[in-house]
Amino acid sequence: MPTVLKTFDLKTKAYFDIINITEDVQKCLNNSNINDGIVNVHIAGSTGAISTIEYEPGLVKHDIKNLLEKLIPYKDNYKHHETWHDYNGAGHLRSFLIKTSQVFPFKNQKLILGTWQQIVFIECDERARSRKIYCMIVGD
Amino acid sequence: MPTVLKTFDLKTKAYFDIINITEDVQKCLNNSNINDGIVNVHIAGSTGAISTIEYEPGLVKHDIKNLLEKLIPYKDNYKHHETWHDYNGAGHLRSFLIKTSQVFPFKNQKLILGTWQQIVFIECDERARSRKIYCMIVGD
Amino acid sequence: MPTVLKTFDLKTKAYFDIINITEDVQKCLNNSNINDGIVNVHIAGSTGAISTIEYEPGLVKHDIKNLLEKLIPYKDNYKHHETWHDYNGAGHLRSFLIKTSQVFPFKNQKLILGTWQQIVFIECDERARSRKIYCMIVGD
Numbered sequence: 001m002p003t004v005l006k007t008f009d010l011k012t013k014a015y016f017d018i019i020n021i022t023e024d025v026q027k028c029l030n031n032s033n034i035n036d037g038i039v040n041v042h043i044a045g046s047t048g049a050i051s052t053i054e055y056e057p058g059l060v061k062h063d064i065k066n067l068l069e070k071l072i073p074y075k076d077n078y079k080h081h082e083t084w085h086d087y088n089g090a091g092h093l094r095s096f097l098i099k100t101s102q103v104f105p106f107k108n109q110k111l112i113l114g115t116w117q118q119i120v121f122i123e124c125d126e127r128a129r130s131r132k133i134y135c136m137i138v139g140d
Numbered sequence: 141m142p143t144v145l146k147t148f149d150l151k152t153k154a155y156f157d158i159i160n161i162t163e164d165v166q167k168c169l170n171n172s173n174i175n176d177g178i179v180n181v182h183i184a185g186s187t188g189a190i191s192t193i194e195y196e197p198g199l200v201k202h203d204i205k206n207l208l209e210k211l212i213p214y215k216d217n218y219k220h221h222e223t224w225h226d227y228n229g230a231g232h233l234r235s236f237l238i239k240t241s242q243v244f245p246f247k248n249q250k251l252i253l254g255t256w257q258q259i260v261f262i263e264c265d266e267r268a269r270s271r272k273i274y275c276m277i278v279g280d
Numbered sequence: 281m282p283t284v285l286k287t288f289d290l291k292t293k294a295y296f297d298i299i300n301i302t303e304d305v306q307k308c309l310n311n312s313n314i315n316d317g318i319v320n321v322h323i324a325g326s327t328g329a330i331s332t333i334e335y336e337p338g339l340v341k342h343d344i345k346n347l348l349e350k351l352i353p354y355k356d357n358y359k360h361h362e363t364w365h366d367y368n369g370a371g372h373l374r375s376f377l378i379k380t381s382q383v384f385p386f387k388n389q390k391l392i393l394g395t396w397q398q399i400v401f402i403e404c405d406e407r408a409r410s411r412k413i414y415c416m417i418v419g420d
Contacts, residue, residue: 058229064233082338083339089338107145196363
């Protein structure tokens with residue numbers, strides 16, 4: 001069965017950044033020669049995450065930021081900080097909870113998503129990063 | 141490789157509803173002509189979610205409802221409400237956190253699940269909805 | 281398309297245990313005869329979970345344990361306990377939230393992961409368990 005790996009790169013901001021990657025993922029499908037199947041959108045790293053959200057400012061600039069600060073605050077004193085003397089313990093925990101990948105179906109090379117549903121990458125690290133997103137496409 | 145897309149429809153209740161869709165997903169496999177592989181169970185939308193739980197009243201009517209109210213309360217004042225003047229900010233955040241899809245393995249057209257493990261759709265929106273669930277099946 | 285199911289077994293400790301299963305998953309790929317594709321790492325059960333984390337003592341012995349205790353404490357009085365007269369309500373809720381599976385891409389039979397990213401199984405049940413992990417591999 002056809003299996004195609006595509007990647008794209010992102011520049012992110014420190015601490016909290018949420019980037020709409022829907023079009024990047026769609027472009028990977030456009031060039032895949034696979035019509036129907038699934039795409040595993042994945043970050044190879046331990047301080048990033050993948051999910052979906054309606055990409056509008058109220059949610060992405062305020063509500064998600066506030067939710068993550070409430071559940072996993074950056075200011076807390078994590079044991080992880082003693083291991084490496086960095087301060088991204090919250091970033092690791094956020095990545096653990098939201099997870100680093102999600103799988104999406106597509107038909108006729110088009111992602112099956114809701115009208116208000118966008119695929120997002122969430123930067124959770126304490127510093128700005130260059131990120132590579134992997135899209136492993138399997139199908140027919 | 142064989143790739144088959146099946147769908148089924150649900151009617152949900154407003155605010156919090158959790159529906160056992162295990163048999164619906166199993167029926168999609170029964171009619172797929174694919175023996176072994178994976179099925180991506182997916183909601184195309186931004187206020188629903190997919191996960192698994194032991195589908196018994198204590199958990200589904202009380203404990204999960206209480207957990208989600210504790211983590212992401214409906215009554216909070218989300219910025220998202222100012223964008224559209226609706227009140228489903230909590231619904232979007234719950235969908236973001238639990239996520240809109242999960243992938244399950246199957247063998248001989250039978251889902252591989254624990255005895256007490258059921259696949260569920262969680263309605264997170266503030267109003268009752270008609271939902272279409274997508275099952276993209278890939279395998280052999 | 282080639283589809284291969286592999287499994288491996290774990291012994292876990294009660295209440296909270298987090299086991300690095302990266303090498304176990306990699307070994308499943310080594311013996312699969314599939315070069316490129318995705319692997320769905322899955323627990324058939326309702327009180328375990330799969331995710332990724334940097335597997336170092338600060339995070340795995342302290343920070344994740346504390347996070348889960350904060351979000352879903354074991355000591356709380358869950359309605360689930362009245363159904364079966366056991367005390368693993370928190371375990372079910374943790375499994376529901378983190379989820380029982382995750383999908384990873386691989387190329388040339390090698391998992392695509394970050395340097396500090398390990399695949400982990402999280403035991404959430406109130407008693408020590410014998411666990412079977414399913415790795416459904418699809419690809420080319």
